[in-house]
Amino acid sequence: MSEINLTLKIWRQPNAEAEGKVETYSVENISTDSSFLEMLDVLNEKLTHEGVDPVAFDHDCREGICGMCGAVVNGVAHGPEKETTLCQLHMRHFKNGDTIVIEPFRSRAFPIYKDLMIDRSAFDRIIQAGGYTNVNTGGTPDANSVRISSQQLELAMDAAACIGCGACVASCPNGSAMLFTSAKVSQLALLPQGQVERKERAQAMVQCMDGEGFGHCTNTKECEAVCPKGISISNIARLNREFLKGIFTGRDD
Amino acid sequence: MWFVRFLTSSIGKKMVMAVTGLCLILFLCVHAAGNVTIFVGSAVFQGYAENLHSHPVIVFIFRVGLLALFLIHIGVGLLLWQEGRKEGKNRYVVNTWVSKNPYAMSTMPYTGLFILFFVLIHVFGFAVAPTHDQMISHVIDDALSNFFYVLLYLAGFAALFIHLSHGFWSMLQTVGINHPRYNTLIARATWVVPGGFLCFFSLIALYLLTTSTY
Numbered sequence: 220m221s222e223i224n225l226t227l228k229i230w231r232q233p234n235a236e237a238e239g240k241v242e243t244y245s246v247e248n249i250s251t252d253s254s255f256l257e258m259l260d261v262l263n264e265k266l267t268h269e270g271v272d273p274v275a276f277d278h279d280c281r282e283g284i285c286g287m288c289g290a291v292v293n294g295v296a297h298g299p300e301k302e303t304t305l306c307q308l309h310m311r312h313f314k315n316g317d318t319i320v321i322e323p324f325r326s327r328a329f330p331i332y333k334d335l336m337i338d339r340s341a342f343d344r345i346i347q348a349g350g351y352t353n354v355n356t357g358g359t360p361d362a363n364s365v366r367i368s369s370q371q372l373e374l375a376m377d378a379a380a381c382i383g384c385g386a387c388v389a390s391c392p393n394g395s396a397m398l399f400t401s402a403k404v405s406q407l408a409l410l411p412q413g414q415v416e417r418k419e420r421a422q423a424m425v426q427c428m429d430g431e432g433f434g435h436c437t438n439t440k441e442c443e444a445v446c447p448k449g450i451s452i453s454n455i456a457r458l459n460r461e462f463l464k465g466i467f468t469g470r471d472d
Numbered sequence: 473m474w475f476v477r478f479l480t481s482s483i484g485k486k487m488v489m490a491v492t493g494l495c496l497i498l499f500l501c502v503h504a505a506g507n508v509t510i511f512v513g514s515a516v517f518q519g520y521a522e523n524l525h526s527h528p529v530i531v532f533i534f535r536v537g538l539l540a541l542f543l544i545h546i547g548v549g550l551l552l553w554q555e556g557r558k559e560g561k562n563r564y565v566v567n568t569w570v571s572k573n574p575y576a577m578s579t580m581p582y583t584g585l586f587i588l589f590f591v592l593i594h595v596f597g598f599a600v601a602p603t604h605d606q607m608i609s610h611v612i613d614d615a616l617s618n619f620f621y622v623l624l625y626l627a628g629f630a631a632l633f634i635h636l637s638h639g640f641w642s643m644l645q646t647v648g649i650n651h652p653r654y655n656t657l658i659a660r661a662t663w664v665v666p667g668g669f670l671c672f673f674s675l676i677a678l679y680l681l682t683t684s685t686y
Contacts, residue, residue, distance in 0.1 A: 434482070434558065460648035
């Protein structure tokens with residue numbers, strides 16, 4: 220284990236309405252075994268002792284599965300490591316004396332609460348618009364009564380790996396939520412349980428996505444490159460197919 | 473109305489771009505096939521042009537159709553460009569690009585508008601300006617004997633190459649064509665198709681520049 224000293228340039232913004240600005244801090248003796256968020260914990264402890272308002276940042280499970288954490292580190296969402304959430308990014312990937320610029324995920328659809336904390340409830344509203352299945356109540360069905368091929372199952376699981384962190388939106392030049400929405404549409408479109416609402420689902424979720432202020436997909440692949448869960452843009456192609464099928468063959472009007 | 477919902481959605485607009493883009497690519501293929509006659513000889517090319525124009529109805533339908541395709545592709549393209557700019561170019565203090573080849577993608581509106589500029593000059597020079605008694609084979613030879621005119625043409629073909637090196641793949645992805653079995657083929661075609669147009673059309677321009685008597 221070794222220790223490093225860093226200069227941090229962090230976006231500080233007291234609330235949603237206030238003008239924000241970048242503040243510079245220094246942290247010393249950061250263990251290279253610590254995670255990025257633990258490094259921010261060390262900074263916040265120091266700031267609290269100095270009587271400065273600590274840096275607000277989103278976090279929850281700190282094991283890379285909840286989708287709560289995330290910030291743009293030196294211009295890259297979740298930092299420089301591939302398929303790694305910010306909480307799983309370790310300080311061994313930085314060198315002594317490095318300057319790290321930390322900014323919140325930015326998008327018109329993600330207002331900033333404070334500092335690095337953002338409001339991602341637009342994602343919840345997209346899910347509410349169609350990211351569900353209807354299930355009959357009653358006795359538990361037999362586990363093997365619904366048949367699915369293992370390949371199909373794996374594809375659905377790959378899509379379901381999306382943790383909804385918003386890195387795709389933060390990195391897209393248009394602020395598009397297509398990777399997120401496509402993963403959520405795909406995980407259900409690929410499963411037998413998701414067939415009932417299939418024709419309405421993509422339409423409803425895309426309509427909500429457009430309404431929330433997310434941009435259109437311009438096929439830059441930047442979302443796929445930064446996604447901590449490696450969600451493929453083949454899901455976006457599937458969403459496009461689902462949308463096309465739904466809108467041209469649906470029977471809603 | 474379902475069709476209005478389709479056209480006003482973000483995916484619908486991209487699909488309009490993809491379909492009109494495909495039609496324009498197909499037109500370019502037909503255009504290129506006709507232009508092969510240039511290499512055979514000036515009389516053959518002149519004969520081809522006269523044959524084509526002996527069917528004024530077909531020419532009229534093609535002209536109106538092409539104009540509509542261009543207007544839709546450019547109009548919706550500019551609308552999407554303007555919508556995409558809402559997010560702001562420099563929303564971060566540090567901007568880092570992670571994925572490959574952002575150049576063609578980020579310059580789509582600029583290469584597109586340059587192609588429009590080129591097409592306007594091309595159509596004006598070879599379709600609008602020549603009078604009926606001028607032979608088209610002489611008009612193209614006169615124009616493309618000028619070094620700077622050829623240079624402008626080469627720049628137009630280069631812009632088309634850059635535009636399609638993103639557009640071709642993007643078009644297929646937008647209509648939902650993305651499959652592990654075909655993705656390698658699509659990736660290759662994304663260079664081969666624009667490269668083919670670039671080589672073929674440049675060859676015509678350079679051939680007419682270097683041939684003294686056509």
